[in-house]
Amino acid sequence: MPARTAVWWTILRISLEERLVYRGDFALGTLMRFLPILTQVFLWWAVFTAASTGQSIDQTRIVGYSYHDFIAYYLLTMVSRAFSSMPGLASGIARDIRDGTVKKYLIQPIDMLSFLLLNRMAHKVVYYTVATLPFAFVFYLCGDFFPNGWPEPQVMAAYVASLLMAFLLGFFLEATIGMIGFWFLEVSSLLFVYMLFNFFFSGHMFPIDMLPGFWGEVVRIIPLQYLAYFPAAVFLGKVEGPELIQGLWIQFAWVVLFMFTSRAAFHLGVRRYSGFGG
Amino acid sequence: MTMAVVEIESLAKSYRVYQKAEGLAASVAGLFHRKYRTVEAVRGIDLTVEAGEFVAFLGPNGAGKTTTLKLLSGVINPTSGTARVLGHVPWRRENAYRRRFALVMGQKNQLWWDLPAAESFRLHQQIYRIDPAEFDRTRDELTGMLAIRNLLSQPVRELSLGERMKMELTAALLHKPDVLFLDEPTIGLDVVAQYKIQDFLKHYQRERGITTLLTSHYMKDVAALCRRVVIITHGRIMFDGSLAQIVDRFGGHKVITLLFADGHIPGDLGVYGEVISEEPPRAKVRVDRGDVTATLGRILQQHPVVDVNVEDPPLEEMIAEVFSQVDESAGKDGELVVGRGG
Numbered sequence: 001m002p003a004r005t006a007v008w009w010t011i012l013r014i015s016l017e018e019r020l021v022y023r024g025d026f027a028l029g030t031l032m033r034f035l036p037i038l039t040q041v042f043l044w045w046a047v048f049t050a051a052s053t054g055q056s057i058d059q060t061r062i063v064g065y066s067y068h069d070f071i072a073y074y075l076l077t078m079v080s081r082a083f084s085s086m087p088g089l090a091s092g093i094a095r096d097i098r099d100g101t102v103k104k105y106l107i108q109p110i111d112m113l114s115f116l117l118l119n120r121m122a123h124k125v126v127y128y129t130v131a132t133l134p135f136a137f138v139f140y141l142c143g144d145f146f147p148n149g150w151p152e153p154q155v156m157a158a159y160v161a162s163l164l165m166a167f168l169l170g171f172f173l174e175a176t177i178g179m180i181g182f183w184f185l186e187v188s189s190l191l192f193v194y195m196l197f198n199f200f201f202s203g204h205m206f207p208i209d210m211l212p213g214f215w216g217e218v219v220r221i222i223p224l225q226y227l228a229y230f231p232a233a234v235f236l237g238k239v240e241g242p243e244l245i246q247g248l249w250i251q252f253a254w255v256v257l258f259m260f261t262s263r264a265a266f267h268l269g270v271r272r273y274s275g276f277g278g
Numbered sequence: 279m280t281m282a283v284v285e286i287e288s289l290a291k292s293y294r295v296y297q298k299a300e301g302l303a304a305s306v307a308g309l310f311h312r313k314y315r316t317v318e319a320v321r322g323i324d325l326t327v328e329a330g331e332f333v334a335f336l337g338p339n340g341a342g343k344t345t346t347l348k349l350l351s352g353v354i355n356p357t358s359g360t361a362r363v364l365g366h367v368p369w370r371r372e373n374a375y376r377r378r379f380a381l382v383m384g385q386k387n388q389l390w391w392d393l394p395a396a397e398s399f400r401l402h403q404q405i406y407r408i409d410p411a412e413f414d415r416t417r418d419e420l421t422g423m424l425a426i427r428n429l430l431s432q433p434v435r436e437l438s439l440g441e442r443m444k445m446e447l448t449a450a451l452l453h454k455p456d457v458l459f460l461d462e463p464t465i466g467l468d469v470v471a472q473y474k475i476q477d478f479l480k481h482y483q484r485e486r487g488i489t490t491l492l493t494s495h496y497m498k499d500v501a502a503l504c505r506r507v508v509i510i511t512h513g514r515i516m517f518d519g520s521l522a523q524i525v526d527r528f529g530g531h532k533v534i535t536l537l538f539a540d541g542h543i544p545g546d547l548g549v550y551g552e553v554i555s556e557e558p559p560r561a562k563v564r565v566d567r568g569d570v571t572a573t574l575g576r577i578l579q580q581h582p583v584v585d586v587n588v589e590d591p592p593l594e595e596m597i598a599e600v601f602s603q604v605d606e607s608a609g610k611d612g613e614l615v616v617g618r619g620g
Contacts, residue, residue, distance in 0.1 A: 017397065021392040103386070106371060107351055
């Protein structure tokens with residue numbers, strides 16, 4: 001076990017160093033991600049103004065959500081996505097399969113999924129280091145949108161747990177999609193479809209509890225809500241008590257399921273693999 | 279006593295390859311009905327390699343050399359047959375086996391592109407569980423032999439191809455593997471870098487007695503490094519023996535280079551053999567092996583020759599000869615397998 005910890009630590013450390021090579025580009029990219037916040041704030045402001053029909057914008061409700069609720073929700077999904085989004089993971093795995101780089105993990109005594117997970121953790125650590133200040137600044141500016149302030153400590157603990165699980169779920173989900181590269185050499189279209197579904201059904205675009213009927217049922221069943229909506233809902237106190245505990249367990253179950261699915265896909269894929277790319 | 283390190287029996291691997299005719303219409307048709315062709319990359323190979331041997335796999339492109347190395351390093355599973363390397367079945371990919379071999383591919387980069395090689399080496403130390411003191415010693419020894427110690431802290435992307443290959447070799451040897459697979463390690467390198475890598479491999483292999491399998495298109499690599507040569511074409515072993523045996527069998531003639539005293543090349547040189555080149559004052563004549571002494575005697579009697587050189591034709595030529603003979607006999611399903619010689 002100490003040997004394994006040493007390996008993990010080395011992978012983490014080297015991944016961190018690798019990230020820091022392109023720190024300039026990375027910092028700029030991170031800051032640019034904050035621009036959409038402005039457009040979203042104005043978008044919903046315009047929507048609510050149009051819907052207000054004479055009354056004050058603060059009293060206007062759309063499916064139970066006020067303008068303030070919307071912005072608060074949107075900011076929190078930004079935080080969720082900072083944990084659950086995995087830029088380049090699936091496409092990177094598919095590319096490694098196509099060009100033969102995946103051989104490295106077959107020849108060396110190293111587990112590909114663990115390696116990629118540690119690598120991704122390093123990416124996230126660097127990202128949070130760069131993004132924490134801008135995030136704090138945005139939340140400070142938007143403090144008015146959170147009239148209740150910080151949640152209770154237990155809720156906060158649940159929130160942190162749901163964020164960490166959102167990270168793991170995002171990782172194993174995308175890793176599974178990347179493994180499809182063993183069967184279909186190109187996964188970019190599939191990934192595009194996934195991203196599209198993710199955008200709508202994870203709650204990134206709007207709070208998914210707004211969805212009525214059939215689609216409401218669908219989003220409650222599929223795991224995507226745990227990538228963005230669920231942690232935000234926990235923070236905002238929209239899920240409480242037994243419902244919260246149940247939600248965390250379901251999220252955990254999805255993590256475990258995709259952990260096994262990605263591993264199984266890797267094993268089956270390797271058996272199929274014929275060593276493309278010379 | 280020698281011990282078999284690699285034991286291969288009836289090993290075969292076939293791929294299913296998607297076939298697409300040229301043009302858009304065919305692409306559309308391919309959406310509904312795909313045609314596949316089975317490519318038999320390796321069709322039943324038997325081979326035993328003893329500990330400490332340095333074996334070259336030769337063969338035209340697509341002959342099955344690399345596929346064999348991929349099977350032996352566990353990258354792919356075979357269609358049928360068995361193989362054992364150091365007592366392990368390679369495609370089970372057990373860590374116990376993976377810590378004992380290394381695969382170096384001339385066209386693939388296993389080091390972290392943006393970081394100094396020293397970092398990749400450190401990672402290897404961890405994943406191969408090399409004792410830190412031992413690691414320092416091996417790293418210093420290898421980088422010293424390859425003269426790359428001063429490049430250790432330079433990002434890999436800034437190294438030349440030759441320097442990078444030396445780093446790749448170092449990374450592959452840090453855990454002191456017992457078996458080394460080299461897939462075209464000198465591809466694309468200039469002559470000096472090729473020579474240095476050959477020289478390093480020769481010394482390292484001799485000192486450590488590491489069992490090595492090499493594929494290469496450079497005959498110089500093969501001549502410098504390997505006593506035993508296995509020729510693979512169409513997925514089968516067509517020749518297994520020493521380089522000397524290839525020369526005996528396929529080098530049916532010798533090349534005599536003559537330097538004429540008066541700088542003038544006689545016009546009747548053709549009667550002695552096939553004139554390959556005439557560059558006054560030198561000329562090269564191809565002569566049957568058995569007739570070399572007699573022919574040379576006659577030439578020396580008739581003409582004012584100041585210097586003579588008799589040599590085998592270039593190895594490339596002989597190997598090309600082997601390949602073409604094999605191609606001709608392949609239709610008759612004849613094999614040219616020669617018993618192993620020492």
